[in-house]
Amino acid sequence: MTMIPQEIIRIKRDGGTLGGAEIASFIHGLADGSISEGQVAAFAMAVWFSGMSLDETVALTLAMRDSGAVLSWADMDRPVADKHSTGGVGDNVSLMLAPIAAACGLAVPMISGRGLGHTGGTLDKLESIPGYDIKPSETLFRQTVREAGCAIIGQTADLAPADRRLYAIRDVTATVDSVPLITASILSKKLAAGLQSLVLDVKIGSGAFMTGLEEAETLARSLVGVANGAGVRTTALITDMNEPLADAAGNALEIENCLAFLRGEKAGTRLETVVLSFAAEMLTTSGLVADPAEAMPIARRALKSGAALEHFGRMVRCLGGPGDFVERSQSYLAKAPVILPVKAERGGFLEACDARAIGMEVIALGGGRTRPDEPIDHRVGFSGLRPLGTKVEAGEPFAFVHAASGDQAEKARARLVEIYAVGDETPAGRPTVLSRISG
Structure with a gap:
C-alpha cells in the first residue's frame, strides 16, 4: 500500500x-x-x-x-567527465573549465542549474547569449558533445525532472543549505548524465552556503561517498568563497569575464588557480592522465594555445548561439543603460567583504530571482571588482555597478561601499584551495 x-x-x-x-x-x-x-x-x-x-x-x-531518462555514452571514444560547484558569487568556473577539459581530450556533458539563493546560475549566464539553447534535444546535446567536446545545458524534461521541481522550491523556501538535499540535487543530475567521473567544488566562506570548514567537509564527504557508491569516480576540492571569485558578478558580465579568461587575460588570479586546479583534477580522476603532476601543464597549454576558447565558441555555435560570438561578443551581449563607478571613501587596503551580500545586491538589481518563475535582467551586476588586499586611494574606483536605472545604480553603489571594509594594513592572504576529499 x-x-x-x-x-x-x-x-x-x-x-x-x-x-x-x-x-x-x-x-x-x-x-x-x-x-x-x-x-x-x-x-x-x-x-x-x-x-x-x-x-x-x-x-x-x-x-x-530515475525520475527521468538516464543517458549512456557507451559509444563515446573519450572519457566522460564533469564538474559541479555548490555555488558562489562570481563563480563562473564551469564556463571556462568545460572547454579547457574538452580541449584536453575529455567529453564533458555538463548539466547545470539556475541561481540558488544569493548565488549565480550557470544557465542564467548562458542565456545572456542570444540563441543559446539551454534545453536542446538529446540528439543535439549528444551532437554538441561530439563536435565541441562539451555542452553546458539545463535539465531537459527527460533528465531528473523531480530535481528540477524540487530545486526551484528549495530556492524560495530557505532550504537550500541542507546536505542531503544538496547531495541528491547535484548527483541526480550528474548520474542521469551518464558520467564516468566527477569532480566537485565545495565552496566555503561568506559567499557560500557552507560557512565553516567542518560543514563543508561534511557535504564533500556526503557527495563523494554517494557518488562513488553509485559507481562514478568522484573527488572534491574545498575552495574559498570569502570574496567574489571572478572580478564580475552578474550574468552577461560573467560571460564577458569568461571570454577574457579564455583569451588569457586573467592570468595570476584566484579564478585561474581554481579553474586550472579543477582541470587537473578532472584529467586525473578521469584516468586520462595518470600522474597529477602532468595534468596542470596540459591544462595550461589548452588555455594558452587558444584551443579552449575555440571549443567554447564551437559549443555556443552548436547550441544555437552566434557563430562569431567569441570574436564579436560585445555586439551580442546586452548592456545596462547605467554604469556607475564605486569609489573608495578612504585610502587603504581592501580588507574584507561580505560576498553573500554582493550576491544579494545582484538580485536586488534584477540579476537574480526571489520567485521560481521570475524573469531576470541579464545586463545588471558588478564588474571590475578588485580583489581583497588591493591598495586603493580615496576616490579610486574598486568596482562598477551596471543597472537598469540611476536610482538602482546609486543604491547598489552605496551598498557596495558598506560591504567592503578598507583597512590600513594588507590583510593576510588565504589559500584558494583548502583541501581535497577522495573516495
Whole structure:
C-alpha cells in the first residue's frame, strides 16, 4: 500500500527514517505533479531540520535520477567527465573549465542549474547569449558533445525532472543549505548524465552556503561517498568563497569575464588557480592522465594555445548561439543603460567583504530571482571588482555597478561601499584551495 505524502512528511518531521520505497513514492509524486508545492516545501523543510542517513540520501539521489531518462555514452571514444560547484558569487568556473577539459581530450556533458539563493546560475549566464539553447534535444546535446567536446545545458524534461521541481522550491523556501538535499540535487543530475567521473567544488566562506570548514567537509564527504557508491569516480576540492571569485558578478558580465579568461587575460588570479586546479583534477580522476603532476601543464597549454576558447565558441555555435560570438561578443551581449563607478571613501587596503551580500545586491538589481518563475535582467551586476588586499586611494574606483536605472545604480553603489571594509594594513592572504576529499 502506497503511503500518502503527509505521512512521509510526518515521519521525517519527527526525525524518523524513511525507507527506499517511501522515498521513491514521494519522488514519483513530485515528478508527476500529484504532490502539491506545499507538500514538497514541507518535505524539504522536514529534511532540513531532521537530516537524512547515508542510505536515505542514496535512495533519494537514485529516485531523483530515475525520475527521468538516464543517458549512456557507451559509444563515446573519450572519457566522460564533469564538474559541479555548490555555488558562489562570481563563480563562473564551469564556463571556462568545460572547454579547457574538452580541449584536453575529455567529453564533458555538463548539466547545470539556475541561481540558488544569493548565488549565480550557470544557465542564467548562458542565456545572456542570444540563441543559446539551454534545453536542446538529446540528439543535439549528444551532437554538441561530439563536435565541441562539451555542452553546458539545463535539465531537459527527460533528465531528473523531480530535481528540477524540487530545486526551484528549495530556492524560495530557505532550504537550500541542507546536505542531503544538496547531495541528491547535484548527483541526480550528474548520474542521469551518464558520467564516468566527477569532480566537485565545495565552496566555503561568506559567499557560500557552507560557512565553516567542518560543514563543508561534511557535504564533500556526503557527495563523494554517494557518488562513488553509485559507481562514478568522484573527488572534491574545498575552495574559498570569502570574496567574489571572478572580478564580475552578474550574468552577461560573467560571460564577458569568461571570454577574457579564455583569451588569457586573467592570468595570476584566484579564478585561474581554481579553474586550472579543477582541470587537473578532472584529467586525473578521469584516468586520462595518470600522474597529477602532468595534468596542470596540459591544462595550461589548452588555455594558452587558444584551443579552449575555440571549443567554447564551437559549443555556443552548436547550441544555437552566434557563430562569431567569441570574436564579436560585445555586439551580442546586452548592456545596462547605467554604469556607475564605486569609489573608495578612504585610502587603504581592501580588507574584507561580505560576498553573500554582493550576491544579494545582484538580485536586488534584477540579476537574480526571489520567485521560481521570475524573469531576470541579464545586463545588471558588478564588474571590475578588485580583489581583497588591493591598495586603493580615496576616490579610486574598486568596482562598477551596471543597472537598469540611476536610482538602482546609486543604491547598489552605496551598498557596495558598506560591504567592503578598507583597512590600513594588507590583510593576510588565504589559500584558494583548502583541501581535497577522495573516495
